[in-house]
Amino acid sequence: xxxxxxxxxxxxxxxxxxxxxxxxxxxxEEIVRATGHRLRVVRALVRxxxxxxxxxxxxxxxxxxxxxxxxxxxxxxxxxxxxGLEPTGEYVLELLRSGRPVVSANKQLIARRGAELFxxxxxxxxxxxxxxxxxxxxxxxxxxxxxxxFSRIHRVLGIVNGTxxxxxxxxxxxxxxxxxxxxxxxxxxxxxxxxxxVSGADxxxxxxxxxxxxxxxxxxxxxxxxxxxxxxxxxxxxxxxxLDMTLRLVGxxxxxxxxxxxxxxxxxxxxHHPLAxxxxxxxxxxxxxDAIQEITLEGPGAGGPETASAVxxxxxxxxxxxxxxxxxxxxxWRQLEPLxxxxxxxxxxxxxxxxxxxxxxxxxAARLAGHQVSVARLVQHEVASGRAALHxxxxxxxxxxxxxxxxxxxxxxxxxxxxxxxxxxxxxGVPGLGWT
Ligand code: NAP
Ligand code: HSE
Numbered sequence: 294x295x296x297x298x299x300x301x302x303x304x305x306x307x308x309x310x311x312x313x314x315x316x317x318x319x320x321x322e323e324i325v326r327a328t329g330h331r332l333r334v335v336r337a338l339v340r341x342x343x344x345x346x347x348x349x350x351x352x353x354x355x356x357x358x359x360x361x362x363x364x365x366x367x368x369x370x371x372x373x374x375x376x377g378l379e380p381t382g383e384y385v386l387e388l389l390r391s392g393r394p395v396v397s398a399n400k401q402l403i404a405r406r407g408a409e410l411f412x413x414x415x416x417x418x419x420x421x422x423x424x425x426x427x428x429x430x431x432x433x434x435x436x437x438x439x440x441x442x443f444s445r446i447h448r449v450l451g452i453v454n455g456t457x458x459x460x461x462x463x464x465x466x467x468x469x470x471x472x473x474x475x476x477x478x479x480x481x482x483x484x485x486x487x488x489x490x491v492s493g494a495d496x497x498x499x500x501x502x503x504x505x506x507x508x509x510x511x512x513x514x515x516x517x518x519x520x521x522x523x524x525x526x527x528x529x530x531x532x533x534x535x536l537d538m539t540l541r542l543v544g545x546x547x548x549x550x551x552x553x554x555x556x557x558x559x560x561x562x563x564x565h566h567p568l569a570x571x572x573x574x575x576x577x578x579x580x581x582x583d584a585i586q587e588i589t590l591e592g593p594g595a596g597g598p599e600t601a602s603a604v605x606x607x608x609x610x611x612x613x614x615x616x617x618x619x620x621x622x623x624x625x626w627r628q629l630e631p632l633x634x635x636x637x638x639x640x641x642x643x644x645x646x647x648x649x650x651x652x653x654x655x656x657x658a659a660r661l662a663g664h665q666v667s668v669a670r671l672v673q674h675e676v677a678s679g680r681a682a683l684h685x686x687x688x689x690x691x692x693x694x695x696x697x698x699x700x701x702x703x704x705x706x707x708x709x710x711x712x713x714x715x716x717x718x719x720x721x722g723v724p725g726l727g728w729t
Contacts, residue, residue: 296331299612302362304384305375306337306355308481309398309425311347312597313372313604318350320605330612332605336362338375347597363387370611372604373397374425376485382406389413389421394615396607398425398600404498404514407505411623420611425603427499428453428576429594432606437506438624441585446507448581449546450718453499453557455574455595456482456490457522457542462572465530465539470523482574482595493519496544496557503578504546504555510629512546512555518634519557529715532644532684533561535672539569543718552632561642561686563719567591635693640669640719642686643695645702645712649681653707657683660705664698666690680709686717 301317303310314334317324325331334354342355349355362368363384371388375381376399385402388395390413397403403410403423414421424434428451437446452458456477463473474491477483482490489495497519504512522542533540543560546553562569567589571577576594581587593599647653654673661668670686687695695714703711 296325296329299330299332299369300335300367301332301608302365302368302371303334303337304359304362304371304373304381306339306346306349307374308347308597309374309600309604310337310372311349312601313374314354315348316598316601316605324605324609328609328612332370332608332612336365336368338362359384363391368393370394370396370608372608373399373402374600374604375399376401378402378405382410385410385421386413389417389419392417392419394419394421394611396422396425396604396611398423398604400426400495400498400502402426404501407502408511408623408625415623420615422607422611423502424607425600427502428578428590429455429592429596430599430602431576431578431590431592431594432603433503433578433580433590434506435606435610436588436590437503437580441580441582441588444582444584446580446582446585447548449500449503449507449544449578450568450581451500451503451544451578452541452568452571452576453503453544453578453594454490454493454496454542455576455593456484456487457493457496458571458576458594459574460491461522461525461540461542464525464527470525477574480574481597491523492521493542493557494521496542500544500546500555500557503544504553506624507546507580508548508553508629509624509626510553511625512553516631517555517557520559522559525559528644529559532642532672536561536642536670536684536686537564538562538642538717539564540715541568541571541718543568543716545716547632547637548629549632549636552630554632554634554637556637558716560716560718563717566718568718635691635696637692638689639692640687640689640717641695641714642684642717643699643712643714644682644684645699646676646680646682646709647705648707648709649675649679650707653705654683656705656707657685657702660701661687661698663701664690664694666694666698
């Protein structure tokens with residue numbers, strides 16, 4: 294079939310880069326049939342061209358010299374799949390300024406330097422697409438920017454890191470944290486430095502990007518508070534099971550009265566909630582807005598072939614939309630203010646160890662009531678002779694009110710440990726409890 298040749302360069306030929314080349318070669322016929330264009334990787338930048346590679350039909354494409362790509366005017370489009378901030382950022386800027394559209398899978402780069410990169414793309418009149426930077430194969434950026442650009446999104450809730458979701462799912466089945474992490478690394482889900490995943494930093498960058506696109510305002514990475522899964526233990530899973538919930542690392546971006554809050558936290562998720570069924574390295578994003586009510590997208594969030602699918606889809610979209618204009622603009626069109634963290638509202642779970650004797654529960658309940666915090670469910674376990682762990686779920690309250698009540702509970706003479714709280718994800722409520 295005759296087709297227009299589109300020479301593509303890759304910055305990086307690791308897990309994702311090699312999978313992009315494989316997908317372009319193996320799906321060539323479908324791409325030509327659908328677009329009339331043949332996308333062919335003609336150069337790929339690596340650190341070490343001599344290294345053994347997963348899929349490399351033509352070793353001559355490899356180079357360790359960025360100039361071999363930047364100075365080759367025949368290269369029509371570039372996919373950045375090398376990761377890191379430097380020299381990656383300077384490479385992407387130079388390519389955009391030279392009029393080359395770029396596709397990036399790099400959430401840290403987009404979250405930290407998005408404003409500068411989009412300004413360069415806009416000035417040069419080329420597109421910078423970044424679908425693969427968020428939620429692997431799930432086309433959520435395309436849905437937000439192209440299908441829902443008109444709709445007032447006020448909440449994005451998501452499981453946006455495959456590695457941590459894989460680890461939590463395995464831990465729920467009984468695996469140790471270390472075993473599950475090692476397996477996620479073997480399967481190619483984890484970042485080069487897996488602490489990016491388990492600390493919540495990777496998810497925070499993805500939530501900054503999702504909030505920026507959903508709310509049309511620049512949400513910087515520094516504004517996203519995050520907690521990782523390092524301190525999650527079997528105790529949390531046991532409590533979650535008893536409360537008919539599960540535990541997930543949940544990112545939330547909320548827009549209230551023109552102010553936003555974006556965070557990532559391990560959260561108890563009600564078994565009836567769509568996020569509760571998201572297992573392994575899968576991701577899911579729930580979008581809530583005026584006209585759309587609620588849309589949930591779920592799919593593979595990490596892995597070479599899965600991420601390559603988003604990269605290739607962006608390459609195809611560039612071919613299909615070059616010259617039409619608006620997608621080369623920055624997604625931000627207004628400047629909103631962050632919501633003070635204490636004003637964020639949610640139902641919460643907390644646990645606290647106390648002395649097991651008459652009146653202690655009343656003391657705890659009084660401190661909660663003093664801050665208008667209402668108990669929805671309570672489970673008590675004997676942890677040692679004369680000591681009990683209270684697992685408490687409270688109805689929706691503000692972070693500030695709960696923090697004040699928990700600070701008073703920590704001061705009780707009968708408290709054996711400071712309480713720790715996790716948000717509860719329960720958008721659809723629990724029958725009989727009516728959480729919101
Ligand atoms: P990777 O396997 O470590 O591959 C990185 C590639 O970039 C390697 O080929 C490496 O060369 C090359 N590279 C790195 N720094 C370089 C430099 N300074 N100069 C020249 N080449 C350099 O990483 P990956 O898993 O494919 O991830 C790539 C990007 O995709 C990251 O931004 C990551 O966050 C993102 N991503 C990954 C996944 C996933 O599941 N893996 C999913 C979504 C997004 P050598 O091969 O010679 O070392
Ligand atoms: N390390 C990331 C994850 C890859 O586990 O989700 C996708 O960005």
